[in-house]
Amino acid sequence: MNFGPLIFLAAFFGLACSWFGFVLTPQIQIGRLQQTNTVPAGAIYPVNRPGLARQGLGIYRANGCAYCHSQQVGQTGTICDVVLTDAGTNQTELLVALRKLRPALSEAEDKEMINGLPKTIRQGLTKEEAEVMVKTLNSSSAKATIWIVPVGPDISRGWGIRRTVAEDFLFDYPVMLGSQRVGPDLANVGVRLGDPNWHLLHLYAPRSQVKDSVMPPYRFLFEKRRIEHARSPDALVLPPELTPEPGYEILPKPEAGALVAYLLSLRANEPLFPAPVSVAAPPEAADTNAPAGGGTATNAPATNSPPAK
Amino acid sequence: MSAELSQPVTDVSEPTEGSRPVPVWLFVLLFLLLYWAMVYFDQRGAWFNEEVYAPYHSFEQVAALQPVSGPQEFIQRGKVLYGLFCAVCHMEGGTGNPANGCPNLAGSEWVSASGPGRIIRLISKGATGPIEVNGKVWSGGTMLAIGDQMPGDEKEKAENIAAIASYIRQTFGNKASLVTPEQVAAVRQEIKIKTGYYSPEELKAAPEK
Numbered sequence: 001m002n003f004g005p006l007i008f009l010a011a012f013f014g015l016a017c018s019w020f021g022f023v024l025t026p027q028i029q030i031g032r033l034q035q036t037n038t039v040p041a042g043a044i045y046p047v048n049r050p051g052l053a054r055q056g057l058g059i060y061r062a063n064g065c066a067y068c069h070s071q072q073v074g075q076t077g078t079i080c081d082v083v084l085t086d087a088g089t090n091q092t093e094l095l096v097a098l099r100k101l102r103p104a105l106s107e108a109e110d111k112e113m114i115n116g117l118p119k120t121i122r123q124g125l126t127k128e129e130a131e132v133m134v135k136t137l138n139s140s141s142a143k144a145t146i147w148i149v150p151v152g153p154d155i156s157r158g159w160g161i162r163r164t165v166a167e168d169f170l171f172d173y174p175v176m177l178g179s180q181r182v183g184p185d186l187a188n189v190g191v192r193l194g195d196p197n198w199h200l201l202h203l204y205a206p207r208s209q210v211k212d213s214v215m216p217p218y219r220f221l222f223e224k225r226r227i228e229h230a231r232s233p234d235a236l237v238l239p240p241e242l243t244p245e246p247g248y249e250i251l252p253k254p255e256a257g258a259l260v261a262y263l264l265s266l267r268a269n270e271p272l273f274p275a276p277v278s279v280a281a282p283p284e285a286a287d288t289n290a291p292a293g294g295g296t297a298t299n300a301p302a303t304n305s306p307p308a309k
Numbered sequence: 310m311s312a313e314l315s316q317p318v319t320d321v322s323e324p325t326e327g328s329r330p331v332p333v334w335l336f337v338l339l340f341l342l343l344y345w346a347m348v349y350f351d352q353r354g355a356w357f358n359e360e361v362y363a364p365y366h367s368f369e370q371v372a373a374l375q376p377v378s379g380p381q382e383f384i385q386r387g388k389v390l391y392g393l394f395c396a397v398c399h400m401e402g403g404t405g406n407p408a409n410g411c412p413n414l415a416g417s418e419w420v421s422a423s424g425p426g427r428i429i430r431l432i433s434k435g436a437t438g439p440i441e442v443n444g445k446v447w448s449g450g451t452m453l454a455i456g457d458q459m460p461g462d463e464k465e466k467a468e469n470i471a472a473i474a475s476y477i478r479q480t481f482g483n484k485a486s487l488v489t490p491e492q493v494a495a496v497r498q499e500i501k502i503k504t505g506y507y508s509p510e511e512l513k514a515a516p517e518k
Contacts, residue, residue: 029359035460039375042386042472044393044460077364078374127373148376152364165362274360276374 030166038270045272048171049265056262059255060176063218070178071187071266075163076152078276080130085118088141097140101133120147147278158192159185161269162277168268183215190264199260200236200252208239221256224248380475380487387476390469394455395477403481405442410450412442415481424518425474425488429496432456432470436507451506456497467493 038045049057060066087094091114098110101122113119121144122133130146137144150162164187169175178186193199198209204222206213222236227249235249244250252260271277355361358368365371376382392401398411405413414420419442420428433456439448456470471490478485 025357029357033359037386037461037465037469040377040382040386041389042469043389075364080374145377148374163362166359271376273375274362274371276371276376278376 033166033170035170036167036272039273039276041271043270045270046167046170050261052258052261053265054171054262056258056260056265057172057176059221059259060262061174063259065186066176066178068178068180068182068215069184069186070181071164071169071185071268072177073154073160073162073164073185073187073268074152075150075155075275078148078150079123080125080127081120081147081149082122082125082130082133082137082144083118083147084114084121084137084142084144086143087114087117088143090141093140094137094142097136097142101136123149148276150275150277154185157184160188161279162271162275164268165272165274167272167274186263186266187268188266190267191269194264196260196264197237199263200256201238203256203259204236204250204252205238205242208242218256221259222250222252225251383472383487384476384479386469387472387474388480390473391476394459395473398450398452403477405447407447410447411452412440412445412447412450414477415483417442417483419512420477421483421485422517423485424516425478425486425492426496426517427512427515428474428478429456429470429488429493430500430507430512430515432473433497433500434503434505434507436509436512438506438508438510440509454506463494463497464490467491467497470497 035044035046037043094114095107095110098121099107102110113121125133127146134144134146154160168187202209203218205217206215224244225248227247231249232251235251238250271279353366355365355367361368361371398406398409399414400406403414405411419431422428431452433454435452435454437451439446456466459466459469461469468490471488471493474488474493477483478488
Protein backbone atom coordinates (compact mmCIF):
# COMPACT_ATOMS: atom_id res chain seq x y z
CA MET A 1 0.00 0.00 0.00
CA ASN A 2 1.14 3.51 -0.69
CA PHE A 3 1.14 5.50 2.54
CA GLY A 4 3.30 8.31 1.12
CA PRO A 5 0.65 11.07 1.01
CA LEU A 6 -0.63 10.11 4.47
CA ILE A 7 2.83 10.25 6.04
CA PHE A 8 3.49 13.54 4.29
CA LEU A 9 0.25 15.01 5.60
CA ALA A 10 0.89 13.77 9.13
CA ALA A 11 4.42 15.22 9.16
CA PHE A 12 3.18 18.45 7.64
CA PHE A 13 0.46 18.70 10.26
CA GLY A 14 2.93 18.06 13.07
CA LEU A 15 5.37 20.69 11.83
CA ALA A 16 2.60 23.18 11.13
CA CYS A 17 1.30 22.80 14.68
CA SER A 18 4.69 23.48 16.23
CA TRP A 19 5.28 26.41 13.86
CA PHE A 20 1.98 27.93 14.96
CA GLY A 21 2.77 27.33 18.61
CA PHE A 22 6.44 28.26 18.79
CA VAL A 23 6.88 30.80 16.00
CA LEU A 24 3.62 32.45 14.99
CA THR A 25 1.95 32.81 18.38
CA PRO A 26 4.96 34.43 20.12
CA GLN A 27 5.41 36.66 17.08
CA ILE A 28 1.81 37.85 17.35
CA GLN A 29 2.14 38.24 21.10
CA ILE A 30 5.41 40.12 21.48
CA GLY A 31 6.80 40.48 17.96
CA ARG A 32 5.99 44.19 17.84
CA LEU A 33 7.05 45.00 21.34
CA GLN A 34 7.92 48.67 21.79
CA GLN A 35 9.41 50.83 24.44
CA THR A 36 6.91 51.36 27.20
CA ASN A 37 6.41 53.55 30.26
CA THR A 38 7.22 52.70 33.81
CA VAL A 39 4.24 52.71 36.17
CA PRO A 40 3.47 55.16 37.68
CA ALA A 41 6.58 57.30 37.07
CA GLY A 42 6.11 57.30 33.28
CA ALA A 43 9.76 57.16 32.31
CA ILE A 44 10.55 55.55 28.97
CA TYR A 45 11.70 51.94 29.39
CA PRO A 46 13.87 50.29 28.32
CA VAL A 47 16.53 52.59 26.93
CA ASN A 48 19.16 51.10 24.67
CA ARG A 49 22.33 50.00 26.43
CA PRO A 50 25.32 52.31 26.03
CA GLY A 51 27.68 51.47 23.16
CA LEU A 52 30.36 49.88 25.32
CA ALA A 53 27.75 47.74 27.09
CA ARG A 54 26.41 46.59 23.72
CA GLN A 55 29.93 45.43 22.83
CA GLY A 56 30.01 43.77 26.23
CA LEU A 57 27.00 41.69 25.27
CA GLY A 58 29.17 40.19 22.54
CA ILE A 59 31.92 39.40 25.08
CA TYR A 60 29.32 37.92 27.42
CA ARG A 61 28.13 35.72 24.57
CA ALA A 62 31.60 34.78 23.32
CA ASN A 63 32.73 33.64 26.78
CA GLY A 64 29.63 31.56 27.33
CA CYS A 65 28.57 33.39 30.48
CA ALA A 66 24.98 32.38 29.71
CA TYR A 67 25.88 28.72 30.22
CA CYS A 68 26.18 29.30 33.97
CA HIS A 69 24.25 32.50 34.57
CA SER A 70 20.58 33.11 33.84
CA GLN A 71 19.04 36.53 33.34
CA GLN A 72 15.49 35.78 34.31
CA VAL A 73 13.94 36.43 37.68
CA GLY A 74 10.92 34.34 38.56
CA GLN A 75 7.97 35.29 40.68
CA THR A 76 5.46 33.01 42.35
CA GLY A 77 3.02 35.58 43.67
CA THR A 78 2.30 39.13 44.69
CA ILE A 79 1.34 40.36 48.11
CA CYS A 80 0.19 43.71 49.36
CA ASP A 81 1.57 45.58 52.35
CA VAL A 82 -0.18 48.48 54.02
CA VAL A 83 2.07 51.46 54.58
CA LEU A 84 1.06 54.29 56.86
CA THR A 85 2.44 57.50 55.38
CA ASP A 86 0.78 60.21 57.43
CA ALA A 87 -0.65 60.00 60.92
CA GLY A 88 -3.09 62.81 60.28
CA THR A 89 -4.51 65.15 62.88
CA ASN A 90 -6.59 62.81 64.99
CA GLN A 91 -4.14 60.44 66.64
CA THR A 92 -6.65 58.98 69.09
CA GLU A 93 -8.85 57.83 66.27
CA LEU A 94 -5.87 56.40 64.42
CA LEU A 95 -4.77 54.45 67.47
CA VAL A 96 -8.24 52.99 67.81
CA ALA A 97 -8.12 51.93 64.17
CA LEU A 98 -4.66 50.41 64.64
CA ARG A 99 -5.86 48.50 67.72
CA LYS A 100 -8.50 46.86 65.57
CA LEU A 101 -6.08 46.03 62.76
CA ARG A 102 -3.21 44.74 64.90
CA PRO A 103 -4.64 43.23 68.06
CA ALA A 104 -1.42 41.31 68.68
CA LEU A 105 0.60 44.46 69.35
CA SER A 106 0.40 46.65 72.42
CA GLU A 107 -0.79 50.25 72.37
CA ALA A 108 2.66 51.45 73.40
CA GLU A 109 4.14 49.82 70.31
CA ASP A 110 1.52 51.51 68.15
CA LYS A 111 2.28 54.90 69.67
CA GLU A 112 5.98 54.45 69.09
CA MET A 113 5.37 53.43 65.50
CA ILE A 114 3.46 56.58 64.64
CA ASN A 115 6.53 58.65 65.43
CA GLY A 116 8.66 57.34 62.60
CA LEU A 117 6.46 57.34 59.50
CA PRO A 118 6.26 55.96 56.89
CA LYS A 119 6.01 52.50 58.37
CA THR A 120 4.76 49.21 57.05
CA ILE A 121 1.96 48.18 59.38
CA ARG A 122 0.76 44.93 57.86
CA GLN A 123 2.42 42.59 55.39
CA GLY A 124 1.38 39.70 53.21
CA LEU A 125 -2.21 40.68 52.46
CA THR A 126 -4.30 40.19 49.37
CA LYS A 127 -5.34 43.26 47.43
CA GLU A 128 -8.87 43.10 48.84
CA GLU A 129 -7.73 42.80 52.46
CA ALA A 130 -5.31 45.67 51.98
CA GLU A 131 -7.99 47.87 50.44
CA VAL A 132 -10.29 47.31 53.41
CA MET A 133 -7.47 48.14 55.80
CA VAL A 134 -6.47 51.30 53.94
CA LYS A 135 -10.10 52.42 53.96
CA THR A 136 -10.28 51.92 57.73
CA LEU A 137 -7.13 53.95 58.25
CA ASN A 138 -8.01 56.71 55.80
CA SER A 139 -11.35 57.23 57.52
CA SER A 140 -9.40 58.52 60.53
CA SER A 141 -7.69 61.44 58.73
CA ALA A 142 -4.50 59.38 58.47
CA LYS A 143 -3.06 58.43 55.11
CA ALA A 144 -2.22 54.86 54.25
CA THR A 145 -1.28 53.34 50.95
CA ILE A 146 -0.98 49.89 49.44
CA TRP A 147 2.52 48.68 48.67
CA ILE A 148 2.73 46.04 45.93
CA VAL A 149 5.39 43.42 46.70
CA PRO A 150 6.24 40.56 44.33
CA VAL A 151 7.41 37.41 46.09
CA GLY A 152 9.21 34.26 45.07
CA PRO A 153 12.42 32.32 45.71
CA ASP A 154 14.45 34.42 43.26
CA ILE A 155 13.21 37.64 44.78
CA SER A 156 13.97 36.54 48.33
CA ARG A 157 17.51 35.72 47.18
CA GLY A 158 17.82 39.38 46.29
CA TRP A 159 18.10 38.76 42.55
CA GLY A 160 15.47 41.36 41.71
CA ILE A 161 12.37 43.15 42.95
CA ARG A 162 10.02 41.79 40.31
CA ARG A 163 9.89 39.12 37.62
CA THR A 164 11.55 39.84 34.31
CA VAL A 165 9.32 40.45 31.30
CA ALA A 166 9.92 40.63 27.55
CA GLU A 167 10.43 44.41 27.65
CA ASP A 168 13.60 43.99 29.70
CA PHE A 169 15.35 42.39 26.72
CA LEU A 170 14.00 44.66 23.99
CA PHE A 171 17.41 45.93 22.82
CA ASP A 172 19.38 42.71 23.33
CA TYR A 173 20.38 40.53 20.43
CA PRO A 174 20.66 37.70 21.07
CA VAL A 175 18.75 37.57 24.32
CA MET A 176 21.01 35.97 26.92
CA LEU A 177 18.30 34.37 29.01
CA GLY A 178 20.38 31.39 30.08
CA SER A 179 18.96 28.23 31.55
CA GLN A 180 21.53 27.00 34.06
CA ARG A 181 22.16 28.56 37.41
CA VAL A 182 25.65 27.43 38.33
CA GLY A 183 26.20 31.05 39.28
CA PRO A 184 23.67 33.61 40.47
CA ASP A 185 21.09 35.22 38.21
CA LEU A 186 22.40 38.41 36.58
CA ALA A 187 19.20 40.18 35.54
CA ASN A 188 19.85 42.88 38.15
CA VAL A 189 23.57 42.54 38.73
CA GLY A 190 24.11 46.22 37.89
CA VAL A 191 21.83 47.20 40.76
CA ARG A 192 23.20 44.64 43.19
CA LEU A 193 26.91 45.12 42.50
CA GLY A 194 27.44 48.59 41.11
CA ASP A 195 31.21 48.85 41.51
CA PRO A 196 33.15 48.31 38.25
CA ASN A 197 36.38 47.57 40.17
CA TRP A 198 34.65 44.76 42.04
CA HIS A 199 33.65 43.21 38.72
CA LEU A 200 37.15 43.54 37.26
CA LEU A 201 38.73 41.88 40.29
CA HIS A 202 36.02 39.24 40.23
CA LEU A 203 36.69 38.43 36.58
CA TYR A 204 40.46 38.28 37.22
CA ALA A 205 40.25 36.23 40.41
CA PRO A 206 36.71 35.25 41.42
CA ARG A 207 37.74 33.79 44.77
CA SER A 208 39.39 37.01 45.82
CA GLN A 209 35.90 38.53 45.93
CA VAL A 210 33.57 35.60 46.56
CA LYS A 211 34.92 32.85 48.80
CA ASP A 212 34.15 29.35 47.41
CA SER A 213 33.21 30.74 43.99
CA VAL A 214 33.22 28.07 41.28
CA MET A 215 33.62 30.61 38.50
CA PRO A 216 36.78 30.15 36.42
CA PRO A 217 39.11 33.17 36.32
CA TYR A 218 38.93 35.05 33.02
CA ARG A 219 42.55 36.22 33.04
CA PHE A 220 42.78 36.38 29.24
CA LEU A 221 40.62 39.50 29.50
CA PHE A 222 43.57 41.15 31.27
CA GLU A 223 47.16 41.78 30.37
CA LYS A 224 50.35 41.99 32.40
CA ARG A 225 52.38 45.03 31.46
CA ARG A 226 55.66 46.50 32.59
CA ILE A 227 55.20 49.82 34.37
CA GLU A 228 56.90 52.38 32.14
CA HIS A 229 56.72 55.66 34.03
CA ALA A 230 53.96 55.49 36.62
CA ARG A 231 51.35 52.99 37.60
CA SER A 232 48.31 53.18 35.34
CA PRO A 233 45.17 54.39 37.13
CA ASP A 234 43.30 51.46 35.55
CA ALA A 235 45.63 48.81 36.99
CA LEU A 236 44.00 46.28 39.28
CA VAL A 237 44.65 46.55 42.99
CA LEU A 238 45.16 42.88 43.79
CA PRO A 239 45.62 41.03 47.08
CA PRO A 240 49.29 40.23 47.93
CA GLU A 241 49.28 36.62 46.66
CA LEU A 242 48.08 37.72 43.21
CA THR A 243 50.16 40.87 42.82
CA PRO A 244 52.62 40.50 39.90
CA GLU A 245 56.35 40.93 40.46
CA PRO A 246 57.56 44.49 41.10
CA GLY A 247 57.64 46.67 38.01
CA TYR A 248 54.61 45.00 36.46
CA GLU A 249 50.90 45.67 36.65
CA ILE A 250 47.67 43.95 35.57
CA LEU A 251 45.54 45.98 33.18
CA PRO A 252 42.07 45.09 31.91
CA LYS A 253 41.86 44.72 28.14
CA PRO A 254 39.07 46.61 26.33
CA GLU A 255 37.03 43.38 26.35
CA ALA A 256 37.02 43.33 30.14
CA GLY A 257 35.89 46.97 30.25
CA ALA A 258 33.09 46.25 27.79
CA LEU A 259 31.96 43.17 29.69
CA VAL A 260 31.86 45.10 32.96
CA ALA A 261 29.94 47.93 31.28
CA TYR A 262 27.42 45.35 30.08
CA LEU A 263 27.10 43.77 33.53
CA LEU A 264 26.53 47.18 35.09
CA SER A 265 23.82 47.91 32.51
CA LEU A 266 21.78 44.87 33.61
CA ARG A 267 19.10 46.54 35.69
CA ALA A 268 15.72 44.94 35.09
CA ASN A 269 14.10 46.58 38.08
CA GLU A 270 11.78 49.29 36.75
CA PRO A 271 8.10 48.84 37.62
CA LEU A 272 6.20 48.03 34.44
CA PHE A 273 2.56 47.34 33.74
CA PRO A 274 2.98 43.57 33.25
CA ALA A 275 5.19 43.37 36.36
CA PRO A 276 3.73 45.76 38.92
CA VAL A 277 5.83 46.62 41.95
CA SER A 278 5.88 49.59 44.29
CA VAL A 279 9.17 51.43 44.42
CA ALA A 280 10.18 54.58 46.20
CA ALA A 281 9.56 57.60 44.01
CA PRO A 282 12.67 59.59 43.10
CA PRO A 283 13.41 62.30 45.66
CA GLU A 284 12.73 65.18 43.27
CA ALA A 285 9.00 64.42 43.54
CA ALA A 286 9.00 66.83 46.47
CA ASP A 287 10.06 69.69 44.20
CA THR A 288 6.79 69.91 42.31
CA ASN A 289 4.08 72.03 43.80
CA ALA A 290 1.56 69.29 43.12
CA PRO A 291 -1.31 68.89 45.53
CA ALA A 292 -0.25 66.36 48.10
CA GLY A 293 -2.36 63.36 48.77
CA GLY A 294 -2.91 59.74 47.97
CA GLY A 295 0.66 59.19 46.93
CA THR A 296 3.53 57.13 48.21
CA ALA A 297 5.67 60.05 47.04
CA THR A 298 9.07 60.23 48.67
CA ASN A 299 8.02 58.11 51.59
CA ALA A 300 9.56 54.74 50.98
CA PRO A 301 8.99 52.24 53.71
CA ALA A 302 12.04 50.61 55.16
CA THR A 303 12.15 47.49 53.01
CA ASN A 304 10.80 46.11 49.81
CA SER A 305 11.53 42.54 50.75
CA PRO A 306 8.94 39.87 51.41
CA PRO A 307 7.80 39.47 54.99
CA ALA A 308 9.83 37.28 57.28
CA LYS A 309 7.69 34.42 58.39
CA MET B 310 5.10 -21.44 33.61
CA SER B 311 7.59 -24.08 32.58
CA ALA B 312 4.77 -26.31 31.44
CA GLU B 313 3.57 -23.61 29.07
CA LEU B 314 7.03 -23.03 27.67
CA SER B 315 7.60 -26.71 27.10
CA GLN B 316 4.54 -26.82 24.86
CA PRO B 317 5.58 -26.90 21.21
CA VAL B 318 4.49 -23.76 19.40
CA THR B 319 2.74 -24.66 16.21
CA ASP B 320 1.48 -22.54 13.36
CA VAL B 321 -2.03 -23.27 14.48
CA SER B 322 -1.55 -21.48 17.82
CA GLU B 323 -0.25 -18.31 16.13
CA PRO B 324 -2.10 -15.37 17.78
CA THR B 325 -4.41 -13.34 15.64
CA GLU B 326 -5.84 -9.85 16.16
CA GLY B 327 -9.57 -9.67 16.31
CA SER B 328 -11.43 -6.45 15.75
CA ARG B 329 -12.32 -5.07 19.12
CA PRO B 330 -13.93 -1.59 19.41
CA VAL B 331 -12.18 1.10 21.45
CA PRO B 332 -13.86 1.19 24.84
CA VAL B 333 -16.38 3.98 25.32
CA TRP B 334 -14.93 5.04 28.70
CA LEU B 335 -11.68 5.98 26.97
CA PHE B 336 -13.52 8.46 24.76
CA VAL B 337 -15.40 9.82 27.76
CA LEU B 338 -12.14 10.25 29.68
CA LEU B 339 -10.53 11.92 26.69
CA PHE B 340 -13.32 14.45 26.34
CA LEU B 341 -13.39 15.11 30.08
CA LEU B 342 -9.65 15.79 29.98
CA LEU B 343 -10.08 18.06 26.99
CA TYR B 344 -12.86 19.94 28.76
CA TRP B 345 -10.74 20.33 31.88
CA ALA B 346 -7.84 21.60 29.78
CA MET B 347 -10.03 24.20 28.10
CA VAL B 348 -11.47 25.41 31.39
CA TYR B 349 -7.96 25.58 32.85
CA PHE B 350 -6.71 27.58 29.89
CA ASP B 351 -9.68 29.90 30.01
CA GLN B 352 -9.10 30.65 33.68
CA ARG B 353 -5.31 30.96 33.67
CA GLY B 354 -4.15 31.52 30.10
CA ALA B 355 -5.39 35.14 29.83
CA TRP B 356 -6.00 34.37 26.15
CA PHE B 357 -2.41 35.01 25.06
CA ASN B 358 -2.48 38.58 26.35
CA GLU B 359 1.10 39.85 26.09
CA GLU B 360 0.75 41.92 29.27
CA VAL B 361 -0.04 38.92 31.45
CA TYR B 362 2.78 36.78 32.76
CA ALA B 363 2.76 34.10 35.44
CA PRO B 364 1.90 34.24 38.33
CA TYR B 365 -1.01 36.38 37.10
CA HIS B 366 -4.05 34.75 35.52
CA SER B 367 -5.89 37.58 33.86
CA PHE B 368 -5.46 41.11 32.60
CA GLU B 369 -7.88 42.38 35.26
CA GLN B 370 -5.68 40.91 37.97
CA VAL B 371 -2.59 42.71 36.67
CA ALA B 372 -4.51 45.96 36.23
CA ALA B 373 -5.82 45.79 39.80
CA LEU B 374 -2.30 45.37 41.19
CA GLN B 375 -0.87 48.50 39.58
CA PRO B 376 0.67 50.86 42.14
CA VAL B 377 -1.75 53.65 42.99
CA SER B 378 -1.17 56.67 40.81
CA GLY B 379 -2.12 59.70 42.84
CA PRO B 380 -1.91 63.26 41.48
CA GLN B 381 1.64 63.51 42.75
CA GLU B 382 2.82 60.49 40.75
CA PHE B 383 0.98 61.81 37.74
CA ILE B 384 2.72 65.17 37.95
CA GLN B 385 6.02 63.37 38.49
CA ARG B 386 5.38 61.35 35.34
CA GLY B 387 4.70 64.58 33.50
CA LYS B 388 7.98 65.97 34.77
CA VAL B 389 9.92 62.98 33.46
CA LEU B 390 8.21 63.23 30.06
CA TYR B 391 8.69 67.00 29.93
CA GLY B 392 12.39 66.44 30.42
CA LEU B 393 12.42 63.93 27.57
CA PHE B 394 10.27 65.67 24.98
CA CYS B 395 9.82 69.34 25.81
CA ALA B 396 12.75 70.71 27.79
CA VAL B 397 15.04 70.72 24.73
CA CYS B 398 13.22 73.77 23.34
CA HIS B 399 11.06 75.14 26.15
CA MET B 400 13.92 74.77 28.65
CA GLU B 401 13.92 73.04 32.00
CA GLY B 402 12.24 75.97 33.75
CA GLY B 403 9.62 76.60 31.04
CA THR B 404 11.19 79.94 30.16
CA GLY B 405 11.18 79.33 26.42
CA ASN B 406 14.14 79.97 24.16
CA PRO B 407 14.26 83.11 21.99
CA ALA B 408 17.11 81.57 19.96
CA ASN B 409 14.76 79.08 18.26
CA GLY B 410 11.48 80.92 18.70
CA CYS B 411 10.15 78.64 21.42
CA PRO B 412 7.66 80.54 23.58
CA ASN B 413 7.64 80.47 27.35
CA LEU B 414 5.30 78.16 29.25
CA ALA B 415 5.72 79.90 32.60
CA GLY B 416 2.81 82.29 32.95
CA SER B 417 1.62 81.56 29.40
CA GLU B 418 -2.10 82.11 28.84
CA TRP B 419 -2.10 79.19 26.37
CA VAL B 420 -0.95 76.80 29.07
CA SER B 421 -3.00 78.17 31.95
CA ALA B 422 -6.25 78.43 29.95
CA SER B 423 -9.41 77.49 31.84
CA GLY B 424 -9.72 74.28 29.83
CA PRO B 425 -7.02 72.07 28.33
CA GLY B 426 -8.59 71.79 24.84
CA ARG B 427 -6.02 73.93 23.03
CA ILE B 428 -2.96 72.69 24.86
CA ILE B 429 -3.93 69.07 24.09
CA ARG B 430 -4.26 69.95 20.39
CA LEU B 431 -0.95 71.76 20.48
CA ILE B 432 0.92 68.89 22.10
CA SER B 433 -0.74 66.29 19.88
CA LYS B 434 -0.22 67.84 16.47
CA GLY B 435 2.38 70.58 16.90
CA ALA B 436 2.13 74.17 15.70
CA THR B 437 3.90 76.65 13.51
CA GLY B 438 3.67 80.33 12.77
CA PRO B 439 4.10 83.46 14.86
CA ILE B 440 2.35 83.00 18.18
CA GLU B 441 1.57 85.69 20.72
CA VAL B 442 2.23 84.76 24.34
CA ASN B 443 1.63 87.37 27.04
CA GLY B 444 1.75 90.18 24.50
CA LYS B 445 5.07 89.07 23.03
CA VAL B 446 5.15 87.57 19.54
CA TRP B 447 7.38 84.52 19.08
CA SER B 448 8.15 83.58 15.50
CA GLY B 449 10.46 81.32 13.59
CA GLY B 450 9.80 78.26 15.69
CA THR B 451 7.92 75.10 14.81
CA MET B 452 6.61 72.72 17.42
CA LEU B 453 6.64 69.12 16.23
CA ALA B 454 3.74 66.71 16.69
CA ILE B 455 5.22 65.44 19.95
CA GLY B 456 2.01 63.75 21.06
CA ASP B 457 1.51 61.76 17.88
CA GLN B 458 5.15 60.71 17.75
CA MET B 459 5.35 59.41 21.30
CA PRO B 460 5.96 55.70 21.76
CA GLY B 461 3.10 53.52 22.90
CA ASP B 462 -0.47 52.91 21.84
CA GLU B 463 -3.27 55.47 21.82
CA LYS B 464 -4.12 54.85 25.48
CA GLU B 465 -0.53 55.38 26.61
CA LYS B 466 -0.25 58.50 24.43
CA ALA B 467 -3.36 59.95 26.04
CA GLU B 468 -1.93 59.27 29.50
CA ASN B 469 1.43 60.77 28.59
CA ILE B 470 -0.07 63.90 27.04
CA ALA B 471 -2.33 64.31 30.09
CA ALA B 472 0.69 63.95 32.38
CA ILE B 473 2.71 66.54 30.44
CA ALA B 474 -0.23 68.96 30.26
CA SER B 475 -0.88 68.52 33.99
CA TYR B 476 2.77 69.11 34.77
CA ILE B 477 3.11 72.33 32.78
CA ARG B 478 -0.25 73.60 34.05
CA GLN B 479 0.88 73.18 37.66
CA THR B 480 4.54 74.15 37.60
CA PHE B 481 6.56 77.22 36.58
CA GLY B 482 4.15 79.23 38.73
CA ASN B 483 1.12 78.14 36.69
CA LYS B 484 -1.90 77.13 38.72
CA ALA B 485 -4.40 75.61 36.30
CA SER B 486 -6.39 72.42 36.75
CA LEU B 487 -5.06 68.90 36.19
CA VAL B 488 -5.74 67.24 32.85
CA THR B 489 -7.13 63.72 32.81
CA PRO B 490 -6.32 61.03 30.22
CA GLU B 491 -10.07 60.87 29.42
CA GLN B 492 -10.09 64.57 28.44
CA VAL B 493 -7.09 63.98 26.19
CA ALA B 494 -8.62 60.89 24.61
CA ALA B 495 -11.83 62.80 23.83
CA VAL B 496 -9.97 65.70 22.18
CA ARG B 497 -7.66 63.36 20.27
CA GLN B 498 -10.68 61.49 18.93
CA GLU B 499 -11.97 64.79 17.50
CA ILE B 500 -8.69 65.78 15.85
CA LYS B 501 -7.86 62.31 14.55
CA ILE B 502 -8.10 63.33 10.88
CA LYS B 503 -6.17 66.59 11.31
CA THR B 504 -2.92 66.52 9.37
CA GLY B 505 -0.04 68.95 9.55
CA TYR B 506 0.71 71.52 12.22
CA TYR B 507 -1.77 73.85 13.79
CA SER B 508 -1.53 77.57 13.22
CA PRO B 509 -2.20 79.87 16.20
CA GLU B 510 -5.40 81.11 14.50
CA GLU B 511 -6.71 77.54 14.13
CA LEU B 512 -5.95 76.92 17.77
CA LYS B 513 -7.76 80.09 18.82
CA ALA B 514 -10.80 78.82 16.90
CA ALA B 515 -10.72 75.51 18.73
CA PRO B 516 -12.82 75.17 21.87
CA GLU B 517 -10.99 75.74 25.11
CA LYS B 518 -12.71 72.87 26.91
